[in-house]
Amino acid sequence: xxxxxxxxxxIAHLARLEVNEQESExxxxxxxxxxDFMAKLNEIDTTQVEPLIYMTNEVNTLREDVIKQExxxxxxxxxxxxxxxxxxxxxxxxxxx
Numbered sequence: 001x002x003x004x005x006x007x008x009x010x011i012a013h014l015a016r017l018e019v020n021e022q023e024s025e026x027x028x029x030x031x032x033x034x035x036d037f038m039a040k041l042n043e044i045d046t047t048q049v050e051p052l053i054y055m056t057n058e059v060n061t062l063r064e065d066v067i068k069q070e071x072x073x074x075x076x077x078x079x080x081x082x083x084x085x086x087x088x089x090x091x092x093x094x095x096x097x
Contacts, residue, residue, distance in 0.1 A: 003031040
């Protein structure tokens with residue numbers, strides 16, 4: 001695939017980016033280098049290589065969830081700007097139509 005300014009412009013449009021002329025030229029060069037590198041990687045024979053599933057051989061150690069009350073409701077509401085004694089009060093942000 002050949003990268004040109006039109007390709008960069010299409011990609012920039014899809015990514016909602018504004019790219020000036022100088023940045024466009026730099027992106028053409030950078031993207032061309034990336035594609036050249038990927039083409040080089042495609043030359044490597046990987047027929048005898050098993051697919052990599054995990055990056056390490058480490059086993060994920062999980063812990064049991066333990067429910068515990070760290071603070072009381074009163075302590076949680078202590079620094080709230082507004083509350084009704086049980087709940088935080090916040091400004092309405094969704095309007096019903």
